[in-house]
């Protein structure tokens with residue numbers, strides 16, 4: 001028999017009444033930001049973040065969200081390293097790498113690459129290493145960090161708060177690595193071969209094992225180039241201008 005419909009107001013401290021909080025199982029599937037950083041004193045770090053997304057694609061920027069660490073009682077190491085060094089690397093989390101991804105969620109004080117035997121590859125423009133076996137990595141420079149606090153107009157929102165403040169780390173993607181074995185004969189990224197994993201709610205995950213296509217309808221007087229850009233057909237920017245920009249920021 002179907003359960004009753006539910007409505008509740010989390011800002012007023014109300015809950016769903018269900019045995020497990022369903023909130024994280026609604027905004028799904030969430031791709032995983034498997035983020036590598038290096039501390040100022042040279043210790044590498046690797047951790048998964050399912051509050052992760054691209055922000056823009058022209059030019060490319062991405063974000064991940066680090067909550068307060070319940071075990072260490074402070075910001076995540078990843079966020080602290082981003083504040084200190086302004087650099088991070090995103091690595092694609094795939095079905096083949098799922099155990100390694102999950103292991104690096106451990107709130108250890110060690111370098112997770114070494115603790116879990118994950119092979120490092122050098123980055124070209126930033127200090128944090130890449131995950132050598134990941135099909136795609138982005139080298140990033142921090143654009144900004146925005147704190148979402150558990151206060152609303154200066155007052156703490158109804159609790160109890162397990163996690164509290166969250167930091168949105170936005171990064172400019174300054175270098176992109178793609179392994180050739182994941183590029184199809186017609187030049188597309190082979191998403192079914194890579195099989196990226198995504199986080200659902202509870203302990204549930206999924207991975208990409210099917211794809212379908214649709215074309216966004218366009219206005220009769222819309223230039224064809226607009227639809228082409230949305231479908232990813234136009235290369236980003238002017239490489240020479242970008243090189244100059246890179247020199248300015250390195």
Ligand SMILES: Cc1cc2nc3c(=O)[nH]c(=O)nc-3n(C[C@H](O)[C@H](O)[C@H](O)COP(=O)(O)O)c2cc1C
Nearest residue numbers: 047048049050051065066067076077078105106107
């Ligand atoms: C699949 C997965 C997704 C996660 N997503 C997040 C997230 O979005 N934000 C967050 O703060 N912690 C998230 N965690 C927990 C962190 O990865 C974990 O606390 C980790 O130890 C943080 O590492 P760090 O302190 O080295 O940065 C996730 C864990 C897993 C396994």
